[in-house]
Amino acid sequence: MAPDKPTSLITVTLPSGATLEDALRQLGIGRDAVDTDYGLVDLHNGTYALLVTEAVAERVHGTPGAQGPYANPKIEPFGPPQPRPDED
Amino acid sequence: MRVLIQMKPDRDVVEAVANPQLTATTQDVAGSMPGVELDQSFTPVALPRPVPSTAEGDPLSLTQPLRFSMRPEDATVLVRGEIHDYDAASRLSMLALSRSQIVGVSADPVIQTSPTCPGDGPVGNWQDVKNLLAELGADDLDGSGIALAITDTGINTQHLSNELDRPVTVDAARSWNPPGVTGKPGQFPVDHGTMCAFDALIAAPKATLIDVPVLLSQQQGPTVMSGLLSDAVAAYSHLWSVLETMPDDKRALVVSNSWGSFSPRWDFPPSHPGNYSDNPGHPFNLMVTALESAGADVLFAAGNCGLDCPDGRCEFPDRPIVGANSHPRALSIGGVDTRGNRVGYSSQGPGRLDPNKPDICAYTHFEGSHAFGAGEPDSGTSAACPVAAGVVAAVRTQWSANVIKPAELRILLQRTADDRGAAGFDHDYGFGIINVPAIMDALRRRSKNGHGIRR
Numbered sequence: 001m002a003p004d005k006p007t008s009l010i011t012v013t014l015p016s017g018a019t020l021e022d023a024l025r026q027l028g029i030g031r032d033a034v035d036t037d038y039g040l041v042d043l044h045n046g047t048y049a050l051l052v053t054e055a056v057a058e059r060v061h062g063t064p065g066a067q068g069p070y071a072n073p074k075i076e077p078f079g080p081p082q083p084r085p086d087e088d
Numbered sequence: 089m090r091v092l093i094q095m096k097p098d099r100d101v102v103e104a105v106a107n108p109q110l111t112a113t114t115q116d117v118a119g120s121m122p123g124v125e126l127d128q129s130f131t132p133v134a135l136p137r138p139v140p141s142t143a144e145g146d147p148l149s150l151t152q153p154l155r156f157s158m159r160p161e162d163a164t165v166l167v168r169g170e171i172h173d174y175d176a177a178s179r180l181s182m183l184a185l186s187r188s189q190i191v192g193v194s195a196d197p198v199i200q201t202s203p204t205c206p207g208d209g210p211v212g213n214w215q216d217v218k219n220l221l222a223e224l225g226a227d228d229l230d231g232s233g234i235a236l237a238i239t240d241t242g243i244n245t246q247h248l249s250n251e252l253d254r255p256v257t258v259d260a261a262r263s264w265n266p267p268g269v270t271g272k273p274g275q276f277p278v279d280h281g282t283m284c285a286f287d288a289l290i291a292a293p294k295a296t297l298i299d300v301p302v303l304l305s306q307q308q309g310p311t312v313m314s315g316l317l318s319d320a321v322a323a324y325s326h327l328w329s330v331l332e333t334m335p336d337d338k339r340a341l342v343v344s345n346s347w348g349s350f351s352p353r354w355d356f357p358p359s360h361p362g363n364y365s366d367n368p369g370h371p372f373n374l375m376v377t378a379l380e381s382a383g384a385d386v387l388f389a390a391g392n393c394g395l396d397c398p399d400g401r402c403e404f405p406d407r408p409i410v411g412a413n414s415h416p417r418a419l420s421i422g423g424v425d426t427r428g429n430r431v432g433y434s435s436q437g438p439g440r441l442d443p444n445k446p447d448i449c450a451y452t453h454f455e456g457s458h459a460f461g462a463g464e465p466d467s468g469t470s471a472a473c474p475v476a477a478g479v480v481a482a483v484r485t486q487w488s489a490n491v492i493k494p495a496e497l498r499i500l501l502q503r504t505a506d507d508r509g510a511a512g513f514d515h516d517y518g519f520g521i522i523n524v525p526a527i528m529d530a531l532r533r534r535s536k537n538g539h540g541i542r543r
Binding site for chain 2: 042051068071073075078081
């Protein structure tokens with residue numbers, strides 16, 4: 001079974017200027033449960049986004065101030081368009 | 089409604105129409121026909137009569153061996169005309185009964201060439217696009233001093249400079265990489281992002297590019313040209329900070345996004361509170377709102393899932409303009425070729441967050457950046473979006489976001505668009521094709537009437 005990588009997108013309400021450590025404390029999780037490269041992203045509306053493991057995302061669901069998980073779909077360029085297989 | 093009227097005129101008239109050595113006009117065939125505007129420029133056409141090949145054949149069947157008789161007693165003649173669209177069904181019935189010589193009335197629909205599709209060669213070149221947008225230059229609207237963010241696969245300034253034969257400016261300090269992406273701004277391999285930058289510079293040659301390679305996320309592996317939406321969330325947070333450092337009276341940031349999601353399999357179901365495609369409350373959709381509210385012009389490609397010839401990756405069964413590509417605070421850009429025809433792969437509305445998408449169309453599928461090699465067009469709504477973003481950046485040269493708010497500029501672009509398809513807004517072309525002369529006219533009138541102050 002593949003390890004549970006921190007790829008689930010959640011948001012958490014924190015005071016302005018908050019750090020990743022603040023988020024970890026509020027959520028009660030360790031650094032190994034978050035994508036530290038991604039860090040804590042300020043959404044400029046009083047909330048912050050971070051990437052956590054799926055297990056943590058399920059666990060923090062319902063925690064005051066925490067919301068998610070949100071879809072984190074793959075995104076791709078809209079060109080050059082590729083023909084359908086039967087159009088080749 | 090345009091119609092073809094099949095007639096059985098006198099024998100000598102049929103002979104004259106059928107004989108290439110003789111001449112017969114619509115007037116000769118039909119005379120005057122009250123209620124019908126006959127097209128006198130149309131040369132009447134003789135129509136042979138299908139006749140069973142054998143004596144015992146069914147005279148009313150077309151599914152048997154046939155021969156076609158052009159003898160004067162058998163042939164008929166077609167003329168062309170137009171009847172009023174009001175109560176067309178009744179008018180057609182009355183027309184068929186109005187003259188004994190009329191033996192049939194058929195629709196004469198507009199026919200067009202096949203739309204431009206994936207794999208087709210370029211339609212025109214970037215100089216043609218430049219000419220269509222040239223009036224911006226008359227008022228020195230060239231993007232000078234305007235920050236134009238290309239959120240894509242990274243920019244290669246050397247390639248751009250070579251293709252354009254002039255220097256190109258990338259603002260490294262305000263550029264941003266997703267976590268794990270180590271390339272330097274303006275020095276990424278030539279790819280999709282370089283194409284987008286080239287196309288944005290057509291209308292705004294002096295804009296300052298901000299390189300935001302969100303599609304180079306390493307999370308998918310080093311060889312896949314795709315990213316994750318979380319990278320775009322972080323990128324927009326960075327761009328918000330960039331915008332906030334600008335003084336109010338100079339605030340202008342144009343963000344061009346030629347990417348999106350191709351499959352609902354990559355998303356949570358629409359009923360899930362964390363869904364992206366249909367949910368304005370998703371963090372990225374909220375970031376688009378925040379950035380636009382702060383003064384940024386946000387443009388998204390409508391996508392390449394048009395009904396005529398969709399991209400092979402398209403998996404949404406319907407309504408393929410999803411998520412931020414259909415955001416009410418963003419301009420969703422469809423694609424037309426340089427002849428003004430919608431390219432067959434340009435996604436049609438309604439959008440998922442806002443049904444009235446795409447907003448407008450801009451030019452694509454032209455020979456331009458050569459980012460994909462000689463002879464390969466700059467294609468997809470990927471190219472149309474930065475072309476439109478360049479026009480927006482050019483406008484911003486003299487009209488900052490505190491003079492014309494992003495929402496007002498969107499309305500201006502919609503209102504001035506060259507209407508195509510059904511009258512007014514439609515889900516193929518939106519409000520129509522971006523129309524620089526009309527934009528300039530509106531801006532000049534606005535200036536003359538004292539509404540707003542130029543930068």
